[in-house]
Amino acid sequence: MADITRRTLLAGSALAAAAGIPPGSAAATAPAAGRQFAGVYRYKVGDYELTALYDGVWNLPIDETFVRNAAFADVRKALNDVFLPPDTLPIPFTTLVVNTGSKLVLLDTGTGGQLIGTAGSMGSNLAAAGIDPKAIDVIVISHFHPDHINGLKTKDDEVVFPNAEVNVPAPEWDYWMDDGTMSTAPDRIKRYFLNVRRVFGSIAKDVRRYAPGQEVAPGIATIPAFGHTPGHCAFVVASGSQQMLALSDITNHPWLFVRHPEWQAVIDMDGAMAVKSRRKLLDRAAADRMQVQGYHFPFPACGHIARADAGYDFVPVMWQPTL
Numbered sequence: 001m002a003d004i005t006r007r008t009l010l011a012g013s014a015l016a017a018a019a020g021i022p023p024g025s026a027a028a029t030a031p032a033a034g035r036q037f038a039g040v041y042r043y044k045v046g047d048y049e050l051t052a053l054y055d056g057v058w059n060l061p062i063d064e065t066f067v068r069n070a071a072f073a074d075v076r077k078a079l080n081d082v083f084l085p086p087d088t089l090p091i092p093f094t095t096l097v098v099n100t101g102s103k104l105v106l107l108d109t110g111t112g113g114q115l116i117g118t119a120g121s122m123g124s125n126l127a128a129a130g131i132d133p134k135a136i137d138v139i140v141i142s143h144f145h146p147d148h149i150n151g152l153k154t155k156d157d158e159v160v161f162p163n164a165e166v167n168v169p170a171p172e173w174d175y176w177m178d179d180g181t182m183s184t185a186p187d188r189i190k191r192y193f194l195n196v197r198r199v200f201g202s203i204a205k206d207v208r209r210y211a212p213g214q215e216v217a218p219g220i221a222t223i224p225a226f227g228h229t230p231g232h233c234a235f236v237v238a239s240g241s242q243q244m245l246a247l248s249d250i251t252n253h254p255w256l257f258v259r260h261p262e263w264q265a266v267i268d269m270d271g272a273m274a275v276k277s278r279r280k281l282l283d284r285a286a287a288d289r290m291q292v293q294g295y296h297f298p299f300p301a302c303g304h305i306a307r308a309d310a311g312y313d314f315v316p317v318m319w320q321p322t323l
Helices: 006-018 072-081 122-128 146-152 170-176 179-184 187-206 271-288
Strands: 040-045 048-061 088-099 104-107 138-140 165-169 208-210 215-217 220-224 233-239 242-248 291-294 302-308 311-316
Touching: 040 233, 040 242, 048 122, 048 146, 048 233, 088 122, 088 291, 138 215, 146 187, 165 170, 165 187, 170 179, 170 187, 170 208, 179 187, 242 271, 271 302
Parallel strands: 104 138, 138 165, 165 208, 242 291
Antiparallel strands: 040 048, 048 088, 088 104, 215 220, 220 233, 233 242, 291 302, 302 311
């Protein structure tokens, strides 16, 4: 280390004074970044490497209609208990890439930047993770809501993952592609039918329809979890002696619908059936101490489910710097 002498200090002070920098002030300033860095988190399940990719958040205004069977005062209290605003629900989106060693499998595709201005970063985070969209071998869709399928295509209807085999639940396809069902749907639901046709129309002949419960890729099995939509599925990723449960939309925000599994969200098409599916999978996750990934959980959206009172609780994983 170079010696610092009194003469050096005096010379530095003189230069600072000449530059107009007041004594005791920092000589350099840095502008605030104003944004986060890449939303990428990796972890292991057995020999498989999983990459969680943040796609953004929807800050949804809610009112007394958001939970069908609970007083809005109770919903507001649940949000206040976890330091969230009482009338705005942050709904994050996190997709998942599973590297099996022989295949790159993408579970759901995000919003494609086509829903709200605060979501659509999955593509840039995929690039930050060093994954080329052309390298994705298999895509598995849980259900047909736009925040899960819109990432298949750009706003200009160009295919994003040109080499991927696309797998969708057969009952989901049958429901949303039925013209008769669409003709009787209310307008707020009819737009989902139209969006499904936009996304899948030009690629329909290449879409593989799986039976819920079927294995769709090495070590990746589907689980029927109907209620949120008619053909909604969750996934189990298994490698060696380890398993991870990808819940998809079994719950929306965990501190509402994990802690209160009996609550029926307005976004669940069949509320009673959604509750039944939710309890079944949360019971399994808690009993088997499985790691879980929740599509709408706070990023990196992985952790465990613990039993708590009449419901459950979500326990986030500790961030691991190495795999």
